[in-house]
Amino acid sequence: AQSVAQPEDQVNVAEGNPLTVKCTYSVSGNPYLFWYVQYPNRGLQFLLKYITGDNLVKGSYGFEAEFNKSQTSFHLKKPSALVSDSALYFCAVTAGNNRKLIWGLGTSLAVNP
């Protein structure tokens, strides 16, 4: 069965410091991996995805993520956090011909000034 885990409910980081939001997955076959962000009282917005190719994927707002096949991980990173990055972050995965995404439970990121 496909699954995705976000092991941290909350991540706190100081403004200007690097941030990492973790995601691990389990699928049969090659994964398609996604990160989305949700600001308060808003719908989810797409940040970036890995389908194939380069393991380091760059996305919106300066975020990037690294696909690690051996560790089945797809951690979201940003070199220098902003207070405005404070939001809820969701990792999602699918594989093969599956038409549905499997969603993580989300990680709340708080960037402190």
Added chain:
Amino acid sequence: NAGVTQTPKFRILKIGQSMTLQCTQDMNHNYMYWYRQDPGMGLKLIYYSVGAGITDKGEVPNGYNVSRSTTEDFPLRLELAAPSQTSVYFCASSRGSTGGSYNEQFFGPGTRLTVL
């Protein structure tokens, strides 16, 4: 491009009432989805559609119905509302892909529903 629009934004229902949540997208996307989001529970897929006239159940379809008569519209019907259906509902759409869902989903702003 308005993207994905949802109406209403907020609604309070009494137990046993029915209502339809509207969702429209103007991006000519084949795939459309309905999710519910409960605190700490992430997103749960209710129903999805891969094209007009085609719908399928997600993880939590009980108590809901959908139809997809056009590419643009994907309404969600709640029959006999129950307190367990209190949630935030999101509609999303994506471009269809041959085999799998590797195109990103675009989300509407959500409908906050309370059943009392």
